[in-house]
Amino acid sequence: MLSGFTKFILGFFLAIAVLVGGGVAVALYFMNRTGLAPAKPVFSNDSPSVKAQAPKATEPGGGKPSLKPGTQTKSSSSSTSTSTESPKATPSPKPLPSGAYRGRVNWAEGLSLRSQPNQEAEKIGGVGFNQKIIILSESEDKAWQKIRLEGSEQEGWVKAGNTEKVNEQ
Known part of the structure; x- marks a missing residue:
């Protein structure tokens, strides 16, 4: 009789432990999922x-700044007197x-x-x-x-x- 009662108590606690452990695992999974940044959405009007x-x-x-072929920057233009400087951006003439x-x-x-x-x-x-x-x-x-x-x-x-x-x- 004592053996059957002990098995019942151990089975009961084992079932409770499995349920609690499963609940904690599910809770941790969903908490970790909420900590991730969502993927950037792509909308149909983003072409x-x-x-x-x-x-x-x-x-x-x-x-x-970008240089056009055949132009030099200010620092490299001082090496020779015949080199040309890159043209400076001028405001629009309008x-x-x-x-x-x-x-x-x-x-x-x-x-x-x-x-x-x-x-x-x-x-x-x-x-x-x-x-x-x-x-x-x-x-x-x-x-x-x-x-x-x-x-x-x-x-x-x-x-x-x-x-x-x-x-x-």
């Missing part, structure tokens, strides 16, 4: 052509529209260029960090700015507060 328009690190406004001013992007990740002044509008391009722009106007609620990329005719809307005015000299 490869929009990504291709973003400035690369070797393009103007994308980080490092006068700015009234109320417009020059600026640059100060948001480190760059900005999305949109067709209309709202978040749901179509993405028509991108503007890189420190890229020079011309700020043409602001929306009525001052939350968006219409810009033109300097050296280009591409225009669009960006979120206000992510650009800064550049003092012209």
